[in-house]
Amino acid sequence: MxxxxxxxxxxxxxxxxxxxxxxxxxxxxxxxxxxxxxxxxxxxxxxxxxxxxxxxxxxxxxxxxxxxxxxxxxxxxxxxxxxxxxxxxxxxxxxxxxxxxxxxxxxxxxxxxxxxxxxxxxxxxxxxxxxxxxxxxxxESNPPVWGGTVVEHREILRNLAVVRLQLSEPMYYAAGQYLSVQIPSRPRMWRYLSPANPANEQGEIEFHVRGVSGGWVSPSIVGHVDVGDQWLVGSPLGSLGVPPHPTQDMLMVGCGTGIAPLRAQVMEMASRRNNPRVHVVVGGHHPCDLYDYATLWRLSQTNPWLTVTAVTENNDNPWWYYGGSQADLAGMDSPLVGQIGKVVASMGSWADRDIQIAGSPSMVQTTKFRMMAAGTPTANIRHDPLY
Known part of the structure; x- marks a missing residue:
């Protein structure tokens, strides 16, 4: 045109x-x-x-x-x-x-x-x-949809669950991409979820799902999915991911379940021989929202190219949370306190980094604008479409 x-x-x-x-x-x-x-x-x-x-x-x-x-x-x-x-x-x-x-x-x-x-x-x-x-x-030669059987459903918080599927056949997606899913209780209501693990030959896939207040699908996934349920999964979408031969060090910023596509990439990189420096900053409203911080921290202990920083907006957990702290492991740094976009921007312009932001649309936009105001080149910042 x-x-x-x-x-x-x-x-x-x-x-x-x-x-x-x-x-x-x-x-x-x-x-x-x-x-x-x-x-x-x-x-x-x-x-x-x-x-x-x-x-x-x-x-x-x-x-x-x-x-x-x-x-x-x-x-x-x-x-x-x-x-x-x-x-x-x-x-x-x-x-x-x-x-x-x-x-x-x-x-x-x-x-x-x-x-x-x-x-x-x-x-x-x-x-x-x-x-x-x-x-x-x-x-396209791949199937239009994959079948998936729920093999595990685990509620991490009252509004957040980890769901593991066994696909009917392997799906080869790039770590960092997202997929559309349909659950049996909500026919024709497809929703996008990001796998939290890299693709594998066994067809095993893990999703982290937060229930959105007033939503049709996500609260049902968190509270009403059973082992044995049959899901449908669409083709992979999105362009987040690590290039085969990266030329820049990386910054990954994720909030809430936005940690999932970043976690998948870090796990995939951990199996490679050579990687750029990667700094992952994960955030949440409360310490309990850092539900998978320990996994990333453990990866950082055996992969010197990886640095992990946690940020929370509040020091204390909400009144309804009675679980343990995500900072209980010996040697794990305590979270910084503040709004994640403001904290990341205060660390510098990150002008030499390939940057990914993952989370809610409002979090992505706020973080992106704060970083740009701090001097981060817009061309360095990547995120999925905000819809």
Whole structure:
């Protein structure tokens, strides 16, 4: 796409999404058009559409912001295309979605903004998106989904659990990537989780899941999953990971269950002969949120390239927590106290590091902005899409 086409798409989308209720109106209009014109498509979506609507706008914003960066955008779209095979969709569904999105945008923008040139620009952009996803799906030889049997479910905190699956066949993902999962009690409600262990030939996989207040899926995983439950797991997504031959030392910053993709990478690196220096900073609101700090600390004791620092916002645990401290091991450093982004930024600019941030969208954004304000080059910072 040329610069004029990209400018028209970006300007139109930002104008539509700029108002306070713009994103909500756009998504409601899109799904109304999609389901009216293509009734059979409704079966692919969950009964509750709130999360789905929110994801649509954020995904669109992510794509629109990267139209000038095909080197990163096209691999991302290819991953989505491979992942979307889990829904059982075909080329006609991509056309239906594209046509419905254009119609919804046209209805929302009005005739004054939606010119023939704008219509042509959006048609070209959606054509590139659909063609990339369709092509990647068609060329993929791996299964669209993997089956997984729950072999262990362990509640670490009242709102956090470790779940281990035995996959029906091995999945080869890069440590640091994330996967979509569907649990039997929430059909068609796919959620993204990051494996906390590297891929292995046995098809064993571990997830760390925190229950989100008011969420549909995560509280069910934490409180109501049983050994023997059958999950479905989609294709790997995301670009976090350690290059085969890294040229920079690394900084990894993770909060809560954001530790999972960082832990997987460190565990994989521990099996290599040569590694760059890696500093892992893990954080939480309370000391008990550092639920896997001990694992990383033990790894640091046998791998001199690894340094681990813990940060908590409070010195004390919440009233309901009666477990032991994560700093009970002899020689383990006590956590620093403060907000993780502020603490990391206070350590310097990290200008010589390849940086990864993992956690909630608000944590990632806050940490990223604090580091940039401290002089960290934006190009050094990596994180998964915030949707």
């Amino acid at each position: 040329d610069s004029r086409t990209i400018s028209l798409v970006r300007t139109t989308f930002k104008a539509v999404a700029a108002s306070e209720d713009g994103p909500e109106k756009l998504t409601k209009s899109f799904y109304a058009v999609l389901f009216t014109d293509n009734p059979g498509v409704r079966d692919f979506f969950p009964a509750a559409m709130d999360t789905q609507r929110d994801r649509l706008v954020k995904a669109l914003a992510y794509v629109v912001d990267r139209l000038e960066d095909p080197g990163n955008l096209l691999p991302f779209l290819a991953q989505l295309g491979r992942d979307h095979r889990k829904y059982g969709i075909d080329d006609s569904h991509y056309r239906a979605v594209g046509n419905s999105l254009i119609k919804a945008l046209r209805n929302f923008a009005g005739t004054e903004m939606w010119t023939e040139e704008v219509d042509k620009a959006w048609t070209e952009a959606i054509g590139v998106i659909a063609a990339t996803m369709i092509g990647a799906a068609a060329s």
